[in-house]
Amino acid sequence: MTETQIPTEQRLDIRLNVNGVLRTATVTPRRLLSDCLRHDLGLTGTHVGCEHGVCGACTIRVDGKPMRGCLMFAVSAQGHEITTVEGLADADGTMHPVQQAFRECHGLQCGFCTPGFLTVVSAFLEENPTPTEEEAREAISGNLCRCTGYQNIVKSVLRAAEITHERRAEQAEGDAR
Amino acid sequence: MKPPAFRYHAPTDLAEALDALDGVGHDGKVLAGGQSLIPMLNMRLAAPAHLVDINGLAELSYVRTDPGGVAVGALARHAEVEADEAAHAVVPLLRQGLRLVAHPVIRNRGTTVGSLAHADPSGEMTAVLALLGGSMTLARKGATRTVAAEDFFLGPLESCIEPGELAVAAYFPRLPGRTGTEFVEIARRHGDYAMCGVAAAVTVDDDLRITSARTAYLSLSPVPLVLDLTDALIGRTADTAEWNDAATLAGASLEPEPDIHATAEYRAQLARVLTVRALRTATERAARVEPNPTAPSTTDERSA
Numbered sequence: 001m002t003e004t005q006i007p008t009e010q011r012l013d014i015r016l017n018v019n020g021v022l023r024t025a026t027v028t029p030r031r032l033l034s035d036c037l038r039h040d041l042g043l044t045g046t047h048v049g050c051e052h053g054v055c056g057a058c059t060i061r062v063d064g065k066p067m068r069g070c071l072m073f074a075v076s077a078q079g080h081e082i083t084t085v086e087g088l089a090d091a092d093g094t095m096h097p098v099q100q101a102f103r104e105c106h107g108l109q110c111g112f113c114t115p116g117f118l119t120v121v122s123a124f125l126e127e128n129p130t131p132t133e134e135e136a137r138e139a140i141s142g143n144l145c146r147c148t149g150y151q152n153i154v155k156s157v158l159r160a161a162e163i164t165h166e167r168r169a170e171q172a173e174g175d176a177r
Numbered sequence: 178m179k180p181p182a183f184r185y186h187a188p189t190d191l192a193e194a195l196d197a198l199d200g201v202g203h204d205g206k207v208l209a210g211g212q213s214l215i216p217m218l219n220m221r222l223a224a225p226a227h228l229v230d231i232n233g234l235a236e237l238s239y240v241r242t243d244p245g246g247v248a249v250g251a252l253a254r255h256a257e258v259e260a261d262e263a264a265h266a267v268v269p270l271l272r273q274g275l276r277l278v279a280h281p282v283i284r285n286r287g288t289t290v291g292s293l294a295h296a297d298p299s300g301e302m303t304a305v306l307a308l309l310g311g312s313m314t315l316a317r318k319g320a321t322r323t324v325a326a327e328d329f330f331l332g333p334l335e336s337c338i339e340p341g342e343l344a345v346a347a348y349f350p351r352l353p354g355r356t357g358t359e360f361v362e363i364a365r366r367h368g369d370y371a372m373c374g375v376a377a378a379v380t381v382d383d384d385l386r387i388t389s390a391r392t393a394y395l396s397l398s399p400v401p402l403v404l405d406l407t408d409a410l411i412g413r414t415a416d417t418a419e420w421n422d423a424a425t426l427a428g429a430s431l432e433p434e435p436d437i438h439a440t441a442e443y444r445a446q447l448a449r450v451l452t453v454r455a456l457r458t459a460t461e462r463a464a465r466v467e468p469n470p471t472a473p474s475t476t477d478e479r480s481a
Contacts, residue, residue, distance in 0.1 A: 009182045029185030029228070030218075051178035052216035053283060065256070065285040071215045072286065075185060076208070076232050120282060141367050142280025 014078050018043065019087030027074050034058040034069030036077075037084060045085040045115050049144070056143030059116040060084050066123045085115035088122055097163035098122045098156070107156030109147035116143050121157050130161055180218035186229045191316070194231055194343060199318040201227040203340045208232070209251060212279070212287035213295045229343075237345060242267050246311075246350035251291070251343065255284035268349045269462075270309065270358040270376060274301040277360060280368040293329075294344040296336040299370045299396045301360065303330060306347060307401035308358075308376045308393035314346040321345075330400035354469050356380040357462030359455045362395060363447055365438060371395050372439045373447035377455035381463040385414050390423065390460075392452055397433045397444060404430050406456070415460040423456055424449035 009028050016023050018041060025040040032051070037043045037060070049055035051070045058069035061083035088096035098121045101107065108114045117140060124131070124139040131139065136157040145153060186201070188194035198205055206225035208214060209232070217223040231237065231251060238252035242263040249258055258264060259275040278284055278292065278301050292302045293313060306313075306326045313329050315322050315338055329336055338344055352358065362374030374395030380388050387410045394402045409422040433444035 010184055012185070028182065030180040030182055032179070032215075032219075035179075051219050053212060056280075056282065059282055062286075066282045067286045068212075068282060070219070071212055071283075073185075073208075073211075073215075073230075075187070076211075076230055139281070142282045 012075055014075055016041070016074065016077055016082060017080070018082045019084060020081075025074070029073060029075050031074045032070050033060070033072040033074045033077050033082075036074035037069060037082075040074070043084050043086055047112055047115050049112070049116075054144070055113070056116040056120065057113050059119045059143065061119050061123055064123060064126070066120045083119070085118050088118060096122060097167060098125065098160040101156040101160035101163055102153075105156040105159050106152045107149070108153075109145075109149045113143060113145045113147075117145070117153060121160060124157070125161055125164060129164060131157065133158065178219045180215065181221060181224040183218075183225055184227045186227060187233055188229065188231065189233045191234055191236060191343075191345070194229055194234060195316060195318045195341075197227075197229045198343055199341045201229065205229055205340070207291075207294070207343055209291035209294075210254060210287035211291075212283050213292065213297065231343070240264050244351070246309075246348055247271060249289050249347045249349065251288060251345050253289055255287050255289055255292070256281065258289050259284065267351045268309065270305055270352075270360060270378070271349055273358060273360040274305040274376060277301050277362055277371070277374070290344050290347050293347055294336055294338055296330050296332075296334055296400075298330075298333050298399055298401065299374075301362070301371075301374060301376075301395060302347075303401045304374065304376045304393040304395050305360070306349065307403050308378055308391060309349050309352065311347060311349045313344055314348070315339075315342045316345045317342045323348075326401070327403075332399045352378055353380055355382070355463050355466050356389075357459040357464070357466055359458040359462065361451050361455045361458075363451065370438075373397060373433075373444050373451055375448065375451040375455040377452070377459040379410075379456060379459040379463050381414070381460065383468065385464050386412050387414070387418065387460060390456055392427060392455060394431065394448060397431055397448060402431070406452075410456070415457065415464070418457075418460065420453040420457060424452045427452045 034048050037046045047057040049057035053068045053071045059066050060069045062080050098118050136154050186197040204226035208228045208230045237250040239250040240253050240261045241248045247264040247268045265272045292300050311326050313324050358378045360376045362371035364371045376393045379390045382388050390406045390410045392404050406423045409426045410418050428449050433441045435441040
């Protein structure tokens with residue numbers, strides 16, 4: 001490529017499965033997944049903090065696994081199931097156990113970091129439904145809260161595990177009747 | 178904090194990827210997990226004209242364990258290698274090092290081969306590959322070569338991968354029987370780059386006397402540094418070893434550079450202390466590893 005040549009930036013039509021809905025967008029390949037979710041798809045629940053993978057605010061779930069939205073390109077996310085914070089609650093509006101726990105335990109102050117914590121913790125509790133406090137701290141170690149509300153966030157993780165069990169027990173009781 | 182423009186290539190198999198890399202040559206960069214590359218793009222520290230995304234190459238997404246070691250394909254994520262029980266049984270140092278690579282969320286996306294290709298002297302996997310005497314397989318259109326770890330790393334963020342080449346796999350060989358390993362590091366914050374890290378491998382005989390002791394260092398030199406500390410420990414057991422002799426011997430070969438995170442003196446002190454910790458644990462573990470390397474021990478859990 002010579003210096004005088006002005007390149008026309010490539011644009012690609014992409015299809016993304018976000019929270020169970022097939023969405024389409026036309027993006028440049030350098031479009032970060034976090035920006036695509038926010039600006040192209042209007043899903044502003046995913047927050048953008050540091051944009052180099054340190055703060056964890058943009059964490060989303062890709063095929064169930066938490067990953068940084070700012071360290072993926074939207075074009076690379078095609079063919080995968082993406083879950084954002086908007087996809088955590090049930091269709092009828094019932095909060096996800098992690099969301100309910102954060103509300104009950106004051107796990108958020110300004111709320112900026114919260115979407116990243118919710119996605120990380122929701123995945124963590126599926127892998128480890130009965131964490132110790134130490135395991136809970138390890139699980140959230142990649143997310144920063146600049147209100148430094150970590151004590152209540154740790155409590156929220158443990159409470160979310162309880163709520164999950166409570167709901168399961170209620171469900172089982174309901175089924176038995 | 179947005180990446181510069183690039184031309185995107187999304188090959189669906191290895192042949193297509195090598196064609197694409199061959200076509201773009203010097204202007205091309207491979208995108209695997211992107212957990213080092215994308216931050217560099219976002220901060221505009223790198224601006225390749227072409228990115229060849231290998232995330233569609235399912236054929237490179239493997240962790241294959243045989244009695245001789247573990248082969249890791251270019252698309253195997255750190256988390257997959259870390260969780261692989263067969264790999265852990267044969268090369269426990271892999272999991273011991275991987276649990277220290279950034280945070281779990283980064284390990285879900287980042288690839289082990291990618292972090293080796295990135296050749297960051299603070300990267301845990303560079304020390305693991307160097308200590309084990311592993312190798313990298315590099316492919317280009319029409320040719321494949323295997324490069325030993327000692328020839329692979331050329332300098333900070335510099336490997337011997339040439340334009341048009343793709344690192345397709347890494348091989349982590351199994352250590353001899355009665356060899357224990359450990360990986361320790363100290364970082365300012367949990368999950369951050371380590372100011373110093375030490376990987377150790379110690380072999381003992383049937384009387385549990387040390388016959389070989391080797392260490393590899395992170396964040397202390399431009400390329401992973403491997404030291405043989407056998408002279409300071411030979412014939413000793415975990416109970417009679419003079420660990421500080423080994424630390425002194427190691428210290429004589431280390432020339433850390435100061436930076437904003439630590440002075441050279443502090444880094445050297447960390448290296449000596451971590452050398453002792455890593456060697457001691459590795460020696461204790463060695464006693465529990467079967468003498469016959471074809472019968473993998475499963476007792477060498479890191480929680481031990």
